[in-house]
Amino acid sequence: MMQNKRPRWSPEELDLLGDRDKTYAELREILPHRTIRSIKKHCQIIGIYRSKESRRKSGQFLSPTECEKILQDEKFTQKVDGCLLGDACIPRPGRALSFCTANKEYLEHLQSYFGKKLKSTARINHNAAKSEMRDDGETWNTHDSYSIRYGRIGIFGHFYKRWYKNGSKRVPNDLRLSPELCLRWYIDDGSMRSTQGMQITLHTDGFLKPEVENLCRKFNGIGIPAKVGLVGYRKDGETKCTIRIFGKDVISFLKYIGPSPVKSYAYKWHLRGYKERSLTCPFCGKKVRCWGFAPRKSCGARKCSDQIYTLDRERKNRQSREAYQLRKDRKIKNGT
Numbered sequence: 001m002m003q004n005k006r007p008r009w010s011p012e013e014l015d016l017l018g019d020r021d022k023t024y025a026e027l028r029e030i031l032p033h034r035t036i037r038s039i040k041k042h043c044q045i046i047g048i049y050r051s052k053e054s055r056r057k058s059g060q061f062l063s064p065t066e067c068e069k070i071l072q073d074e075k076f077t078q079k080v081d082g083c084l085l086g087d088a089c090i091p092r093p094g095r096a097l098s099f100c101t102a103n104k105e106y107l108e109h110l111q112s113y114f115g116k117k118l119k120s121t122a123r124i125n126h127n128a129a130k131s132e133m134r135d136d137g138e139t140w141n142t143h144d145s146y147s148i149r150y151g152r153i154g155i156f157g158h159f160y161k162r163w164y165k166n167g168s169k170r171v172p173n174d175l176r177l178s179p180e181l182c183l184r185w186y187i188d189d190g191s192m193r194s195t196q197g198m199q200i201t202l203h204t205d206g207f208l209k210p211e212v213e214n215l216c217r218k219f220n221g222i223g224i225p226a227k228v229g230l231v232g233y234r235k236d237g238e239t240k241c242t243i244r245i246f247g248k249d250v251i252s253f254l255k256y257i258g259p260s261p262v263k264s265y266a267y268k269w270h271l272r273g274y275k276e277r278s279l280t281c282p283f284c285g286k287k288v289r290c291w292g293f294a295p296r297k298s299c300g301a302r303k304c305s306d307q308i309y310t311l312d313r314e315r316k317n318r319q320s321r322e323a324y325q326l327r328k329d330r331k332i333k334n335g336t
């Protein structure tokens, strides 16, 4: 009969196995008198590591050092922060980043980045439109949508701590605006209006007023003037606020974030002829540059605008005089 030379596993040793961030080899280092085989066996007994090992084998596993490296990648954190300002979320307890949108093309674009970066083979789910009867008798319609989840607790646990207070999304104080962040945010929550002047609105209804004001200050800090707009009240009584950018600052914003990464969102960049034009004032001869949909008629100074008004009035008077004369001539011709 073979004698087992090693003592039984102590609770302290088993506790060490609970550290999910350590690989078997690393565990072997802190437990020198145990074999890898024995470590594996006990991991299996207490029900951890098996799934992680299978992911490691298939090349989908990120080690703690790899996670750390990804978290230090500025482009990655800016992208995730931007998506979180928009529609993305991290469900409790912070194991995964989840996207849900009606635009499949954009989700594929995100997948091409996040899938590679996070070594994930997560796939896009299609959630078909449905109609449900609610308890209060009203029907609840949903549209076709697509979703994807990237599970990486070592990375998104960090974002969850920064972004969530008591389970709801809050803008972190250390948030820094960058082109990458604003681009993701604008795609999810931004809209452009181009009638009656240019305006970009960032729909920040989900955040509290002080947070929106803080974001506005950050915009002013990067040289893009923005204003808080009040749009009503939420169910919990808090004010609903949006961020608005006007006129030529719209162009500054679009230049700052760069072009749309997907064709299906290009309409959010469509300026409909709004551009900067130069003109020489026909009244005072001054050269000016101004923004608008159509060329202006004067430099905008009071004296020159008044002249346009006078000319307009004279033209209208002349036209009505001519029309009157025409009618009179016709009457004479017809002999009435």
Ligand SMILES: [Zn+2]
Pocket (backbone or CB within 6 Å): 281, 282, 283, 284, 285, 286, 298, 299, 300, 301, 304
């Ligand atoms: Zn003028």
